[in-house]
Amino acid sequence: MRLSRLLTVYGIAFFVFVYAPILLVVLFSFNANPVNMMIWDGFTLDWYRLIFGMETEVTKSSTYVDSTPQLYAAVRTSLIVALSTTAISTLFGTALALAVARYRFRLAGLYRALLLVPMIMPDIVLGIALLIFFITIGMNLSVLTIIVGQCTFLISYVFVTVSARLAQLDSSIEEASADLGASPLQTFRKVTLPTIAPGVFGGALLAFIISMDDLVITYFIAGAGRTTLPIHIWGMLRRGIKPEINAIATLMLLFTIAVASIGLYIRSRRK
């Protein structure tokens, strides 16, 4: 009995360790103290006003440098990249998963093993390998290189998610559909696609979230002057801790939770 109580205390401490830091950021995004963020000095929405370009006490100061245009540009780049990579990697990852699961071909096992490699590869190694590659073949670093670079590992995440879904399903329904005279395209549209849709959707969501958050690989292949949101925040951190980072972080948190909740909601409805 005593041991199980000890385990409970330990488990609760674990969740405090996991969530306290995040909650702290949210809490202090409302702290009015502009000098020491860690000392509570009343509730304010100034940091949110600041990042939305509204006038606050801080912006009135003569030393204030407005960096909101850069922030918006970074958000825009992140969204463009994430939407493109999600589309491409979902398409490619799903195609690979279907091929490996539904066609018995000789290299299927090899595919399954090799497609894990991009996920295991340390991201700094992939980042510099891509940088060398793009420079060697004469491709200028741009949004395009970020999209291509991120897809190399996002495909694997979609592949794994869709494969997991395919493994749960019975291929006999597809065979039945073919036996009843449906063309392969009809079978795919009417039978295969609806059944794997939750897996595809889950994979796409995962790809989107990972792409939005990718820091290391993007950092190496973004090229000068192009930043995504994580790189922008990292830059802000290196220039010094500013209270508005709390507000940006909180908004990112809300965004992630919203995306994840939509995913979970849709998944639960399918069930």
Add this chain to the structure above:
Amino acid sequence: MKPMRRRTLSLLGLLGLPTAFLLFFFFCPLIIMAVYSFLTPGLYGGVEWTFFDLNYGRILGWADTKYERFDPVYLEIFLRSLRLAALTVLTSLIVSYPTAFWISRMTPARRTFAIFLVTLPFFVSLIVRLFAWVLILRPTGFLNQGLMGIGATSEPIEFLYTDFAVIVGMTYVFIPFMFLPLYASIEKLDVDQLEASSDLGATRFQTFRKVILPATLPGIVGGSVLTFIPALGNFIVPSVLGGAKVVMIGNLIEQQFLSARNWPFGSALAMMVMAAVLLLLLLQLRLVKGRGEAL
């Protein structure tokens, strides 16, 4: 023969583009990087396409020319990275194992929710999670204020920019990698077996060592590998929480690419990381396979 041909065609249709894409943009870059690690660094950051083994010589000991000299500092940084990654694995294990055990004993509905709660932070931006720890560990941060508040210390302790900060940060960001494989193997534990062990007179510690530990070894090994790999090559955590004081191999590689502009040397360092990862995966295969045959 027609359906057969159609089958081949649709298979090629599915495989063709993705395969070409990955061959070109994933495997080619890795091969070129490997080639680069054997090329001569040019004077002003470029590269000369002649064979050169001193990139490795500078790290491993045989470089002894005017420009390329062996410096033990690279091996030291490599060893420090291995050490910090190993300590991160150890802390993650200590933090996650009892918790996974606790959650595995909950009712199914609660269990699902608890697992969801463990994985959720993984989707929170890495840089945001690290920023949170900067706030906590700074001299004026939460931890120091707490310690000074209870009178444990009168001067703020420098937590930030230490090995401690880097280990805490890496443990924090990689927890799901350790937790999920661990949980998967702990959940499969046979309760009857545990009861049998205690009925037969084994102490709790004996049960743990002889029954629980061997049964959950695949999870321990899997989680450790999945944590160790990203920890070893990491450079964001050490650069945010370790500053200039805790340099890991990832920081060194980044420097070679973005400030020192010695790409062949940076590639050689990256190849060392790859070699360590590969070795580790082989070790895991042997550990888990050997276990499977014994059972």
